[in-house]
Amino acid sequence: MLVKTFPEVPADPGVKRQVLSDSPELMVVAFRFQEEGAQGKLHNHPHVQSTYVESGRFVFTVDGEELQVGPGDSFVIPSMAIHGCTCLEPGTLIDTFTPRRDDFL
Template sequence: MTTSYVKTFPPVDAGNGVTRQILSENADLMVVKFTFGDGAQGLRHNHPHVQSTYVESGRFEFFIGEETFTVGPGDSFVVPTLAFHGCRAIEPGVLIDTFTPRRDDFL
């Protein structure tokens, strides 16, 4: 399919054993694929975006605020605006994150 709606973004090194690739985006919404190696970490941070995370593969320990939980394939959850959060790959895997509005810092 070739339309003005389809864009291709290369994967980039996000650090700590994580690769990030934008799958689609516009000003209101962004979908991003994060690939984690064994033991890779998404360092704790926060942002003004609402984030929805879907676990495509692997197992992860997540931290949101003071809560810690483990997720695996097929699990999903929402990270509220400005909530401090991060994760650690228990097994290598892939997370699909959706942000609203778009994460301009990823462009």
């Protein structure tokens, strides 16, 4: 098995993104929110997304519904759901996508 190392890149202001692992069927990505108020802007994509809160606190909007989450929380975002988040306390989100997000490579 080949282990790849991916660089950390800017995602949105105050947010860095790093692919942790990938295959055509699955991708794991860390989003590191460095400051309170940093946002993952509203967007959608055809991928099913699972989000795990490693650290920090966030308010997510998923198809118009708000959800406050903290360390240890996880949830699934359906394909094409409009979603985004605001950081309440700096931390890291671990997102898993199926299939892989080729736009992140």
